[in-house]
Amino acid sequence: MAERRECGPWPREGEPRPAGRARRLCVVGAGYVGLTAAACFAHLGHDVRCVERDAERLGTLLEGGIPIHEPGLAELVAAGLRSGRLGFTDDIGAALEGAEVAFLCVGTPPQASGEPDLSLLAAAAREAARHASGDVVVVVKSTVPPGSCEALELVCAEEAAPGVRIRVASSPEFLRESRAVEDFLAPDRVVVGAEDADAAELVAGLYPEGCPVVVCDRRGAELVKYAANTYLAIKISFANEVAQLCDALGTEAQAVLAGVGADHRVGPEFLRPGPGYGGSCLPKDVAGFIALGEAAGTRTTLAAAAEAQNAHARRSVVHRLELVLGGLSGRQVGVLGLAFKDGTDDVRDSPALQIVADLVAAGAVVTCYDPLAPSFLALGTRAATVSGAIVGAEALVVAVASEEYQRLDPVTAARSMAGRVVFDAAGILDLERWTAAGFSVYGVGRGMPLAFYPVVWTPLRWTTAGKSPGAEAAGA
Ligand SMILES: NC(=O)c1ccc[n+]([C@@H]2O[C@H](COP(=O)([O-])OP(=O)(O)OC[C@H]3O[C@@H](n4cnc5c(N)ncnc54)[C@H](O)[C@@H]3O)[C@@H](O)[C@H]2O)c1
Incomplete structure (x- = not known):
């Protein structure tokens, strides 16, 4: 036991105090x-x-x-x-x-x-x-x-x-x-x-x-936690569902979701597209919520859908990068971020870590950087700085929304990297600046080129209704 000293008078003026007495x-x-x-x-x-x-x-x-x-x-x-x-x-x-x-x-x-x-x-x-x-x-x-x-x-x-x-x-x-x-x-x-x-x-x-x-009552209090985390997971998965639609339509999910979240009944938090939710709580608590429903004989279809959408979101970053690069075997990829989110050293069930593991499994040569994640992680090579992770890389993946990664200068990156592909899974890079520096920027809901997701656009069908197939091409 650490040495204990006498407690002085508390709380002092201006200090936070408990609602009841000190115990x-x-x-x-x-x-x-x-x-x-x-x-x-x-x-x-x-x-x-x-x-x-x-x-x-x-x-x-x-x-x-x-x-x-x-x-x-x-x-x-x-x-x-x-x-x-x-x-x-x-x-x-x-x-x-x-x-x-x-x-x-x-x-x-x-x-x-x-x-x-x-x-x-x-x-x-x-x-x-x-x-x-x-x-x-x-x-x-x-x-x-x-x-x-x-x-x-x-x-x-x-x-x-x-x-x-x-x-x-x-x-x-x-x-x-x-x-x-x-x-x-x-x-x-x-x-x-x-x-x-x-x-x-x-x-x-x-x-x-x-x-x-x-x-x-106790059961109610216990359920609040599961229900709250499941709701947050559903919100994140919904954002990713909208983002996939945005990619297919060639529009920006962040703007669309800002429009949705501005409604006070919805709210902007947890409505950001990305590589899926992770960490020690959300995946565990959604699974717990579903298990609860099974045990109680009730339907938990929304929670199950969030789980399925999240599994897709977590896989799709590497899948899409593979499409962009035309294969990953032997390709050098830099990854920024390993923890499950910014500002923590916690890598439990981290989407960023899954990205690295999937890249390595696909044969990519990965160098990653994270300022806080524990050093024992033996996936790819660990760089001590952002620059160390990107030097010589054919592609860069930004896996965690961190200000440090956002500050990366695209002109400097272009000088140091071997390729010009950036997959901004965290959605934090300035599209214009990176594009101006010669990069092809991909991301979640950033309007992926339609070639990957060919869309039969319903409004287009309306405008051409009744015309012969050749008439549209001829500009009629
Ligand atoms: N991490 C979060 O963000 C978060 C948020 C809300 C709720 N929770 C929940 O809170 C709980 C704890 O989460 P955590 O992230 O702090 O876990 P953790 O694993 O970081 O910490 C648990 C600690 O308890 C210690 N421990 C276990 N049994 C013990 C015992 N008998 N006596 C003394 N120490 C013991 C472990 O050694 C460990 O240090 C979990 O149920 C989690 O779902 C976590």
Whole structure:
């Protein structure tokens, strides 16, 4: 356990404060969700002990480092350690001492069936219950199917010492990686599912003052997370569906989708075409939503369609590049981006990584660049800079929407690359500048040449209706 010092008076003037009073909390799991929650709760004034069982991760934290990349998180962790309001340990018993609430933030990875694997969560709940010396509200932050909290409460009851009451509540997490701290401290909403009003009030009171709170029963709270992520996935897949149509029609999807998203009932977010969704949450939660429907005997056709459209989007970048280059075997390709999105080091189920893997599988010679993705990835050659990834390349793929890649100067790129093909899967390059520098620019919904998608254009048929086939060609 890191050294703990006396907490000073809190909150200070102008600092964020919790809606209720400051409390002693235990957070289990120091990943993207757990570490962010622990640091932010400490920032709000709570006294937080965070349990991590991975020795390497814990070692990094005890040495004052952080094991993941998240803007603003290192500063909050350091401040928490300095103030004594945050500590790390592998001893759940010590972390639970005096804690009124324990948050479970461990992974729930997908299984082949689409259902999440809850074994880590069940083990964490058992450990918490076994070590609790007083009444605790165990809050499940991990994403779990409806009914899980009820099941976990039974598990906890089996393990708890006589006279210790463990209530299990749900408070799913909605933070976005790369914006985890800001999302946690200023969430769109906090969702709390509990069986009694007292537990709901206790949990809701831990979050920042003034944020909207949705209180419901536990199954409802658990379902909010699946439904929200499935909706976002459907939106992204819809954008890609529109983009495919735009390619076939030779028009720009970004403009079309800007027009669609400007309607406040739709909204512009998540309405950008690209190489498909990925990461540790959306694919897993869509699969979980479909598995839920199967188990409950309800139809989940929209979710299944989003999944199918996404699989197509993820394959089509390399497929189309192959068409453009007339084959990939032995062709040198530079790829910018490996993480599942900009600003994170997380490569779990990353579309960019799939692009690289598909290119390598097709025989391309790939050099990739990503400033944050872990160095152990052994796919293609890893360059230390953008320039290193593009030198000598016959084609360049921009796989992640990053400002760093957007800043790449096309004239410089033209001097360094062997070819003049750019596939802007992320949709961030300035078409005019890159075209002016001599590049053929392709992308998702950027109006691919009609030769790839021959279209019988219905309006054209109307204007030529009643004329003989030869009349149109003759300009009649
Ligand atoms: N990553 C996200 O953006 C995000 C957003 C919202 C919700 N979620 C959900 O939150 C959950 C956690 O996601 P994550 O990305 O933070 O996972 P993660 O894998 O990054 O972190 C989980 C951590 O828990 C630790 N752990 C596991 N069992 C433990 C135990 N018994 N005691 C102590 N430590 C233990 C692991 O070592 C790991 O460090 C998942 O259910 C996920 O679906 C994730």
